[in-house]
Amino acid sequence: MAFHEVSLPARLAFGSTGGVERRTEVVTLGSGFERRSTPWAQGRRRYLIGANLRSLDDMATLTAFFEARRGRLYGFRFRDFADFKSCAPGAGVAATDQTLGTGDGVATVFPLGKTYGDQTREITKPVAGSVRVAVDGVEQGGAGFTVEAATGRVTLTVPPAPGAAVTAGFVFDTPVRFDADRIEVTLESFGAGRMVAMPLIEIRV
Structure with missing residues (x-):
């Protein structure tokens, strides 16, 4: 498109x-x-x-x-x-705002999304430099992941362990x-x- x-x-x-x-x-x-x-x-x-x-x-x-x-x-x-924002408009973005998925020990790519009740909206246009990512509540440093600003896909450097929650906060x-x-x-x-x-x-x- x-x-x-x-x-x-x-x-x-x-x-x-x-x-x-x-x-x-x-x-x-x-x-x-x-x-x-x-x-x-x-x-x-x-x-x-x-x-x-x-x-x-x-x-x-x-x-x-x-x-x-x-x-x-x-x-x-x-x-x-x-x-x-991944949070309320007046709040500050945190790495635990939105759940992106659960680790299986293999997958490293997780698309950004924002949840509204039981509906999840795909976020494809994050603002560069605004994305924060955490695995099981531990925020990942800049070397721990990359973000495609044109698609909203997050790629972790190391696959999250099975059952580990992958979360993110962002401006979009x-x-x-x-x-x-x-x-x-x-x-x-x-x-x-x-x-x-x-x-x-x-x-x-």
């Missing part, structure tokens, strides 16, 4: 709105009972950005970013400040793309304007 490993400037995200979307198919039977199912294993995030921008310089920055992504063609990183971005092929700016006064909100949608990478 076409993806650019660049981040939308954080200041352009302030004032954004968005959240998780689920797709549920509901069939009402003749008896009045319902049958509900979903084709999606995970939720999908949607956002609206740019509606609060007033500076023409910021609008020009967003327009340039939009052009560089060719509109909807290329994905990019977006920091969702309501959900961007959400992979998104623009969900419109048009950007509109209204000039309201010298140096100030108004922009129509731009939709973003999470993508699978």
